[in-house]
Structures are given as structure tokens and as C-alpha cells.
Amino acid sequence: MSMSTAPRHRTLVAIPAYNEAATIRNVVERVRENLPDSDLVVVNDGSRDSTAAILDGTGATVIAHLCNLGYGRAIQTAVLYAERAGYDRLVTLDADGQHDPAQVRALLAEFDTGRWDVLIGSRYVVSGRYDGVPFGRRVGMKLFSSMVRLMAGRRVYDTTSGLKVIGRQTFTSLTKWQFIDFHAEALVYLMRLGYRVGEFPITVEERRYGTTMYSALSHIKYPLKTALMVVLGVVEASLTRRRPS
Amino acid sequence: MTGAGIIAAAVIGIPFLLWVVNLVRQDRLYAGYGVIFVFGTIVTMAVLVIPPLLNMVTELSLAILPVPSLSLIAIVILTLLVVYVFIQISVLSNRVMRLTQELAIRNARSERGVEPGAPGPR
Numbered sequence: 001m002s003m004s005t006a007p008r009h010r011t012l013v014a015i016p017a018y019n020e021a022a023t024i025r026n027v028v029e030r031v032r033e034n035l036p037d038s039d040l041v042v043v044n045d046g047s048r049d050s051t052a053a054i055l056d057g058t059g060a061t062v063i064a065h066l067c068n069l070g071y072g073r074a075i076q077t078a079v080l081y082a083e084r085a086g087y088d089r090l091v092t093l094d095a096d097g098q099h100d101p102a103q104v105r106a107l108l109a110e111f112d113t114g115r116w117d118v119l120i121g122s123r124y125v126v127s128g129r130y131d132g133v134p135f136g137r138r139v140g141m142k143l144f145s146s147m148v149r150l151m152a153g154r155r156v157y158d159t160t161s162g163l164k165v166i167g168r169q170t171f172t173s174l175t176k177w178q179f180i181d182f183h184a185e186a187l188v189y190l191m192r193l194g195y196r197v198g199e200f201p202i203t204v205e206e207r208r209y210g211t212t213m214y215s216a217l218s219h220i221k222y223p224l225k226t227a228l229m230v231v232l233g234v235v236e237a238s239l240t241r242r243r244p245s
Numbered sequence: 246m247t248g249a250g251i252i253a254a255a256v257i258g259i260p261f262l263l264w265v266v267n268l269v270r271q272d273r274l275y276a277g278y279g280v281i282f283v284f285g286t287i288v289t290m291a292v293l294v295i296p297p298l299l300n301m302v303t304e305l306s307l308a309i310l311p312v313p314s315l316s317l318i319a320i321v322i323l324t325l326l327v328v329y330v331f332i333q334i335s336v337l338s339n340r341v342m343r344l345t346q347e348l349a350i351r352n353a354r355s356e357r358g359v360e361p362g363a364p365g366p367r
Contacts, residue, residue: 077346
């Protein structure tokens with residue numbers, strides 16, 4: 001228990017999981033070990049493997065989608081849950097074990113400076129380069145980073161990071177509109193609404209188990225869909241700002 | 246249209262109409278969608294069977310001959326129908342997603358002993 005006299009923020013750590021039987025137990029245990037003051041929920045997004053059974057054994061709070069809705073909707077479910085339960089901030093991290101929960105403490109400390117409404121754990125913000133990233137993915141990351149700068153006026157180097165701290169002031173906005181993966185389109189939407197989105201350096205481990213959620217076809221569909229949603233995010237944010245509250 | 250053509254239109258159109266009406270009656274086709282097909286079939290049959298109507302449609306579509314004019318109208322109608330179907334699928338998909346999210350959250354909260362609609366302890 002923290003002995004700090006600063007007001008204690010209620011923090012919810014949410015892990016969206018889809019077919020992550022190989023890693024989910026370890027990730028849950030590491031989160032509990034490193035973030036004992038935070039509540040933890042796992043959004044089981046209709047997993048078809050033994051993820052649900054493994055989660056039963058961990059005693060973690062599970063929000064179970066009856067069918068697979070996709071990463072963006074899983075995150076949105078976590079946001080809805082956090083909003084209803086009155087949490088002050090939501091931490092999202094991937095279930096594949098790539099994110100080290102120990103780094104979340106530093107991320108939360110930076111978030112607590114009050115400078116940010118959303119803080120992204122960024123793999124590339126220090127170097128500003130995408131070293132070691134496969135060519136196709138590197139092109140995509142540069143494209144979306146440039147797109148965010150063009151549409152929102154500020155560069156975000158790691159638009160696809162799954163490690164984020166989201167402040168409660170953004171919860172309502174994030175549940176009002178649809179997002180594909182809470183990547184560039186969500187960032188542009190929030191930035192155009194006036195929220196402060198920042199990056200904080202993190203390192204990630206190589207994925208050792210399971211496969212990426214992106215299929216061969218989605219390598220073509222994802223950039224096109226995201227580009228469309230980024231443009232629509234600008235339009236939606238403009239309309240939202242004009243609407244009387 | 247020739248007498249044989251009128252019979253052909255009736256042989257295709259009337260059973261189609263009866264099939265659609267029966268689907269609506271059996272609750273296998275939503276009445277709102279059934280109306281589109283019933284209305285579309287009746288208008289199409291009328292245009293095919295009544296020559297002045299066919300001529301008017303040809304002139305309105307800026308075509309020289311009735312056949313390309315009817316093809317053009319068919320393509321436009323089919324395109325609109327496809328878009329309409331995709332809109333309906335998207336609407337239903339969004340409703341299913343919202344329901345799934347809501348159900349998942351309510352279940353999780355009731356398992357934790359929190360009233361599903363109520364805010365959590367502060």
C-alpha cells in the first residue's frame with residue numbers, strides 16, 4: 001500500500017485477450033505483482049482456446065464477450081466498464097506478454113504530472129526511428145505517424161502501441177464513437193477534441209507465443225480502413241465540438 | 246410488349262410476388278423489406294407491359310432504346326438495394342456488438358457483487 005499523502009487515483013488495468021492461453025496467466029500474475037494498488041480486468045474477446053478456463057483459475061475479474069468483437073471493441077468495453085465503475089484512469093496492455101507491467105509504474109508517474117489525458121507507451125519516441133521493424137510495417141507506421149501529424153498537428157511515433165494510460169476525462173468521448181483498433185484514428189479524434197496525447201518511452205519483448213491478430217488480408221485492409229477512419233475522426237471531432245453539450 | 250412477353254412477365258412476376266408476400270406472412274422477411282420487393286416488382290411489370298410507360302422511362306433515362314434504359318434502371322436499383330442491405334447489416338452488427346458489450350459488463354459486475362447499473366465504490 002502506498003504511503004504517499006497524494007490523493008489516491010483509482011486505476012483499472014485492462015487486458016484485452018483473444019486466444020492468449022499461452023501467456024494470459026503469466027501476464028495476469030505480473031500485473032498483480034507490479035501493480036498491487038490497481039484493479040485488474042481481462043476482456044476475454046470470445047476466445048476459442050482455453051483462455052477462459054485459465055482465467056477462471058486466476059481469480060481475475062473477467063469481462064467475457066460472447067463472440068469475438070475485435071480489439072477496438074474490447075478496449076471500448078474496458079473503457080465503458082471503467083467509466084461506470086468510476087475509475088480515474090485506465091491502463092491497457094496486451095495479453096501476449098510483450099508489455100512489461102513493471103514499466104507501467106513509470107508511465108503512471110508521468111501521467112500523474114497532469115500534462116496528459118492519454119499517455120502512450122511508445123517504442124519509438126526516443127530514437128524517432130523504426131529500427132528493427134519489418135519494411136512493410138515500418139512504412140505503415142511512418143504513414144500513420146505522418147497522418148496523425150497532418151490531421152492533428154502533432155506527431156505520434158507509436159500509433160499502434162497497446163500500452164496506454166487513458167484518463168477518465170476521455171472516457172465518454174471514447175465510448176461515443178466507433179474505432180477499429182484504438183490506434184491512429186482514435187488518437188486523431190481525441191487530439192482534435194482538444195485532449196492532450198503524449199508518448200512515454202517503453203521497451204517491449206518479442207512475442208514468443210501465439211500469432212499476431214492481423215491476417216494476410218488485413219495487411220491490405222487495415223491501412224485503408226484506418227486511413228478512412230482517421231479522416232472521419234477529424235470530421236466527427238469537428239461535429240462533436242459544434243454540438244451543444 | 247407482345248402477348249407472349251406479357252405472359253412471360255406474369256409467369257415470372259406473379260409467383261415472385263406471392264413468394265415475397267408469403268415470406269412476410271411467415272415472418273421470415275421483415276415487412277419493410279418486403280414492401281420494397283413488392284412495390285419494385287409491380288412497377289417493373291407495369292413498365293414492361295404498358296408501352297407508354299416504357300417509352301416514358303426510356304425518355305427519362307436519356308436512352309435511345311428501351312432495353313439499355315431498363316438495364317440502366319435495373320443496375321441503379323440493384324446498387325441501391327446492395328447499399329441498403331449493407332446499411333441494415335451494419336446497423337444490426339452494431340446492435341449485436343453493443344448488446345454483447347453490455348451483457349459482458351453486467352455479468353462481470355454482478356459477479357463482483359456490484360449492482361450492474363450502479364457506479365462502483367469510490
